[in-house]
Amino acid sequence: MLFCPACLKKFFLWVFRELEDYKLLLRNIPSPVVSIFILSIVCANLMANKELVNFKFIALDCGFAFSWIMFLCMDVICRRWGARASIKVSLLALAMNLCVCAMFAVLSKAPGKWGEYYASGNSIVNDALNSTFGGSWYVVLGSSAAFVLSSVVNALVNDALGAVVRSRGFFSFAFRSYISTGVAQFADNLVFALIVSKVFFGWTWTQVFICSAIAAVFELLCEVAFSGLGYRIVCNWEKENVGQEYINGHS
Numbered sequence: 242m243l244f245c246p247a248c249l250k251k252f253f254l255w256v257f258r259e260l261e262d263y264k265l266l267l268r269n270i271p272s273p274v275v276s277i278f279i280l281s282i283v284c285a286n287l288m289a290n291k292e293l294v295n296f297k298f299i300a301l302d303c304g305f306a307f308s309w310i311m312f313l314c315m316d317v318i319c320r321r322w323g324a325r326a327s328i329k330v331s332l333l334a335l336a337m338n339l340c341v342c343a344m345f346a347v348l349s350k351a352p353g354k355w356g357e358y359y360a361s362g363n364s365i366v367n368d369a370l371n372s373t374f375g376g377s378w379y380v381v382l383g384s385s386a387a388f389v390l391s392s393v394v395n396a397l398v399n400d401a402l403g404a405v406v407r408s409r410g411f412f413s414f415a416f417r418s419y420i421s422t423g424v425a426q427f428a429d430n431l432v433f434a435l436i437v438s439k440v441f442f443g444w445t446w447t448q449v450f451i452c453s454a455i456a457a458v459f460e461l462l463c464e465v466a467f468s469g470l471g472y473r474i475v476c477n478w479e480k481e482n483v484g485q486e487y488i489n490g491h492s
Contacts, residue, residue, distance in 0.1 A: 262329075263329060263333070265486065265487050265490065266322070266326055266329060266330070266487055267333075268486075268487075269322070269483070269484035269485075269486055269487035269488075270318065270322065270326070270330065270484060270487075271478075271483065274314055274317070274318065274474075275330060275333075275334075277310065277314060278310075278311060278314040278315075278330065278331075278334050279333075279334045279337045279338065281307045281308075281310035281311045281314070282307075282311055282334050282335065282337075282338045282388070283337075283338050283341050284304075284307045285304035285306075285307035285308050285310075285311065286304065286338060286342070286376075286381075286384055287304075287373075287374075288302065288303035288304045288306065288307065289302045289303065289304035289380075289384070290302070290303075290373050291303045293305060293306075297448075298447075298448060298451040298452055298455065299452065299455050299456075300438075300448075300452045300456065301456055301459060305456070305459060305460060305463075308426070308429075308460050309422075309460050309461075309463035309464045309467070311334075311388075312395060312422045312425065312426065312460070312464055313418075313422075313464050313467060313468070313470075313471045314330075315327050315330075315331060315392060315395050315396065315399075316395070316399060316414075316417070316418040316421065316422065316464075316471060317471045317474055317475050318330055319395070319396050319399045319400060319403075319417075319421075320399070320403070320414060320417070320418075320475050321475055321478050321479070321483070321484060321488075322484055322487060322488065323400060323491065324396035324397055324399065324400035325396075325491070326487070327392070327395070327396040327399070328392060328393055328396045331388070331389075331392035331393075331396070332389070332392075335385060335388055335389065335392075338385075339381070339385065342376055342381050345374045345375060345376060346374075346375045346376055348374070349371040349372070349374045349375030350371075350375070354367050355367050355370045355371075357370060379436070379437055379440075379441055380437055382436065383432070383433045383436035383437035384433060384437075386432055386433075386436060387428075387429045387430070387431075387432035387433040387436070388429065390428055390429070390432050391425040391426065391428045391429035391432070392425070394421075394424060394425045394428050395421045395422060395424075395425035396421075398420065398421040398424050398425065399417045399418065399421035402416060402417040402420060402421060403417050409479075411469070411472050414468070414471070414472045414475065415465075415468055415472070418464065418468055418471070419461065419464070419465060419468070422460075422461055422464050423457060423458075423461045426456070426457035426460045426461060427453055427454060427457040429457075430452070430453035430454075430456045430457055431449065431450070431453040434448075434449040434452060434453050435449060438452075
């Protein structure tokens with residue numbers, strides 16, 4: 242037999258436990274954090290269609306303006322609820338983003354004109370907007386693979402550093418966040434560059450590594466600028482025992 246009844250039973254029990262754990266986690270994490278997390282991913286992927294800086298070894302798109310928000314959300318979740326919770330929320334956010342991408346792709350094929358067409362009278366504008374919102378399969382694949390890897394890397398590195406620096410002050414939060422975000426952002430940029438930029442845009446290996454590193458530095462600087470806000474949010478959660486039910490269930 243391909244699947245034994247006992248194995249199937251264990252599998253369905255595991256799925257049930259994970260779903261119950263997801264429900265408990267989402268009840269404990271403040272909804273604005275999850276909403277901002279999901280929205281930042283959708284906006285980052287959409288605005289990645291427009292370049293911001295394009296030099297030989299510096300390539301930044303407008304999605305850069307939102308990418309640091311994703312990692313700050315992951316860092317505050319990891320600080321309060323741990324690496325497992327951060328990865329789970331990241332996977333949920335990715336699933337929501339893929340649903341939005343699928344809806345955009347379908348609606349881009351629908352008949353009708355964009356409002357900008359009536360303002361410009363140019364059909365090329367209409368086609369360009371359909372292509373932008375419809376997206377390309379390889380871009381969605383590359384960004385999804387990059388986000389999965391970077392979210393796991395960010396959560397595990399952040400959690401591991403938390404075991405090294407056990408203080409609860411801003412230094413501990415900054416130390417964990419800056420290092421984990423820097424490593425994870427580089428991994429995110431590198432995977433995307435390898436899957437998309439090198440294969441479809443003809444980047445050289447030098448461009449892949451240097452552009453990934455430089456973009457990670459810029460993205461990290463944005464999180465550094467707003468890390469104080471993230472720390473204050475976490476401190477308020479701890480003071481008010483936000484999400485304590487989930488923490489008690491995994492202690």
